[in-house]
Amino acid sequence: MTQRDVRRAIVIGGGIAGPVLGMFLRRIGVEVTIFEAREAPAEQEGAFLGIAPNGMNVLADLGVAEAVQARGAPFVGMRFENARGRRIGEIDQREAARRFGAGLVMIRRGALHAALAEEAVRRGVAIRYGMRLTDVDRSEPRQVVARFGEGGGGGEARGDVLIGCDGFRSRTRACAVPDAPAPGYTGLLDFGGFARCPGAPIEPGWSVMVFGRRAFFGAFAAPDGEIWWFHNGGEPAPGRGAAPGQLRERILALHEGDPGWIADVVRATPEVLGPWPLHDILTMPRWHDGRVCLIGDAAHATTPHAGQGASLAMEDGMLLARCLRDEPDPQQAFAAFERARRPRVEAIVRQARRMGNRKAVAGPVAEWLRDRALPLFLRLGAAAQERAYAYRIDWEARAA
Ligand SMILES: Cc1cc2nc3c(=O)[nH]c(=O)nc-3n(C[C@H](O)[C@H](O)[C@H](O)COP(=O)(O)OP(=O)(O)OC[C@H]3O[C@@H](n4cnc5c(N)ncnc54)[C@H](O)[C@@H]3O)c2cc1C
DSSP: OOGGGSOEEEEEOOSSHHHHHHHHHHHTTOEEEEEESSSSOOTTOSOEEEEOHHHHHHHHHHTOHHHHHHHSEEEOEEEEEETTSOEEEEEEOTTHHHHHSSOEEEEEHHHHHHHHHHHHHHTTOEEEESOOEEEEEOOSSSOEEEEEOGGGTOOEEEESEEEEOOOTTOHHHHHHOTTSOOOEEEEEEEEEEEEOOTTSOOOTTEEEEEEOSSEEEEEEEOTTSOEEEEEEEEOSSTTOSOOGGGHHHHHHHHTTTSOHHHHHHHHTOSSOEEEEEEEEOSOOSOSEETTEEEOTHHHHOOOGGGSOHHHHHHHHHHHHHHHHHHSSSHHHHHHHHHHHHHHHHHHHHHHHHHHHHHHSOOOHHHHHHHHHHHHHHHHHHHHHHHHHHHOOOOTTSOOO
């Protein structure tokens, strides 16, 4: 069997993993249709995210790094402060481009989706919006059939393989790996926003991360001075609590007594976005079954604390396409993919979970210890971060 035996791929989800995979599949001559549940390209969706050097290197290989950089902003480094505004640690990323071949980029999620979708379409990937996968029929030996809900007109699509890139609540996963654990809620709710707040003490390109008395706050200053911020607060149950109109008041209350600029930023925000309950999947029994494979958050949902979920999704897309190029049949390709990816992604998902746990507020004694131990944690974490950033996929190499 040659690569021509996988001629048609159904990709479910047009977020990050989907378009990146689609572009690499086009490179090996596979016909790709992405089925995306959203009704249309959503430029304004979500808040923002950081793409790490390892993710930017995947985009550079595809020739789309510049398009993404043009819509984003270079990330220079982050400073950590305690609730009194005292600096307790710093990570300087100014050397990242020299050391890892690419620097970090901050970008609004909607802008990233738009850039990836445009580039994918330019390379011949078809994207159909308003198509929500409801079921996967795997009863035929050489084909897989995707079924869609009525919203986008329903219907079905046939392919030689189906790749689930449909995020942490993946319907593909529910269909193909029904014994997979549900993503676990980590106890933190994320909110975010964009604000003009000239008084915020952050230099362009830098982030300031504050371990507040009751919640965590992070803010990035874009080159034009706009502040992109997020808040992580502990909540007993995802989504329960205040109505959207009360979000601002709730966040302000949680940061009472923290450095005053946080409240200024939150007040200056036209619309508070969220909440996003943060989930992860530490491990899964398997990532593939028959002609169906999961990648990105569908296979290994991660919290944002290590800043790697998007970059891992991009790496997955590249490596899976390389496996499909080199392995005789899709099931072997999926097995090779999972073998190669699992140790790396599971280690990073665990690391992100640990980083998130440190954001939880644990009382004055734990805070006192945290303030003193943070520089050590940052030094210890630097090795893991370096491993994450330095990872490169050689497209020309054969899949092992
Ligand atoms: C608040 C927050 C902040 C984050 N910050 C960062 C960060 O700074 N850096 C980082 O690297 N990662 C970050 N992450 C994680 C990152 O967003 C994910 O790891 C990444 O988006 C995974 O990409 P994906 O393509 O697998 O899934 P997604 O980006 O979730 O895309 C899934 C797509 O599938 C579609 N879909 C879902 N169900 C269906 C269906 N049934 N049929 C068809 N389509 C469907 C969705 O509409 C969506 O477009 C953050 C996550 C959150 C929640």
